[in-house]
Amino acid sequence: MPNREHVLALDIGGTKLAAGVMDRGGGLRSFVRTPTRVEEGPDAVVARLLALGREALTAAGHRPDGMAAVGIGCGGPLDPVTGRVLGPPGLPHWDDVPIVDLVTAAFGRPARLENDATAAALGEYRHGPWRDVRHMLYLTVSTGVGGGLILDGRLYRGAAGNGGEFGHVIVDWNGRLCGCGQRGCVEAYASGSAIARRAVEALAGDEPSSLRDVAGVTAEAVATHAAQGDPLARRIWDESTAALGRAVAVMINMVEPQLVVLGGGVTRAGDALLLPVRRAALGQAMRPAAAAARIELSALGDTVGVVGAAASAFLHLDEGANT
Structure with a gap:
């Protein structure tokens, strides 16, 4: 049985x-x-x-x-x-x-x-180390950007079962084309694939960069070379974390969670992602919502x-x- x-x-x-x-x-x-x-x-x-x-x-x-x-x-x-x-x-x-x-x-x-991100929110909520949390927003930053919500201790699915498409929060209404067909989505700036694609586009110019020695540029490579002081990689990484921070601020204002958890492959960069996103998000969110929220990396990892x-x-x- x-x-x-x-x-x-x-x-x-x-x-x-x-x-x-x-x-x-x-x-x-x-x-x-x-x-x-x-x-x-x-x-x-x-x-x-x-x-x-x-x-x-x-x-x-x-x-x-x-x-x-x-x-x-x-x-x-x-x-x-x-x-x-x-x-x-x-x-x-x-x-x-x-x-x-x-x-x-x-x-x-x-x-x-x-x-997947809705499910991940439930998994993080039930099996992560987050105690005494009733309102949690989970954001996965990977090939794409997605998310999930726990509201008053319950998983929020939305009317059609796709609630939590946070990757398509608009951070620049006249911005880059996203895979969903809209312009300016945070996914078009902060997802792993978008970070790599923007770096490759920048390398088409004449700007010197240590990334030119990398075969197959990835978001991980951009993060690594940014940390080593490469100006082109630093610019791409800073733009990415700024876009993600702005999107998280919008979400905090909308939902007013106690906890925002960042997961997905791009978060392997650790504090290089967490700290600027936290600073931008809490600095731009409305004061009461920002005061109630904390932003952390996923405890469950891969x-x-x-x-x-x-x-x-x-x-x-x-x-x-x-x-």
Whole structure:
């Protein structure tokens, strides 16, 4: 019989896929990951995701029929009711992918799809070290930028299940074109892919930079060279943290959270990201909201997507049991 104390969790990102088996208390029994390779198309990526899920089960010493459910986290837009992915900017050609049906058929267990950043917010809230927090905003800064909300201790999903698309907060209404089709979104400035792209554009000019010696410029490389004093990298990094800080200030004014948690791959830069974003956000937010909020880095690190997908699956199981 299925064990209601364990779920399989799958995390679909534009850069990496991850999977793991988690117990109800937040203990990860396994955690594996692999590059997404979006250029290979949805069919190949889904096949790799399912194989990774089987690898996670094997590593945890479990079989699919021992799982209560499968939790799936993926960037939006998506439809959690029908279990379909509806063309996220970071997943080209994923225009109508029935991911829940595919996962259910592969593992023989009920599956639940949740916006990845919404799920991550739940995972961070339930299994991070944040005590006595009832209002929390989670922001993931990775290939794209997304987020999730905990309001009065409850996960906020929104009317269509995609609440928390904070990457598309406008920081410059006449600014850079975003993958969503709008201009000036914070994702177009502060996501990992945008930071790298802006650095490459800057390198097309004549300005000297140590980044010219880097094969395949990434956001991590920009952060590293900025810290080493490279002027071009410093400018790109400062613009990115300023845009992110402004967006966080807008969110703080709107929601008035006690805690803002920053996660995702770009936050591996640590204080080089946290400190300027914190300074900008709290300096620009309205005084009462700023006084009530603190801004911290994720406690769950690279596992937050899997922990969040698992937490979402457990929440869905519990909600079903209570209806």
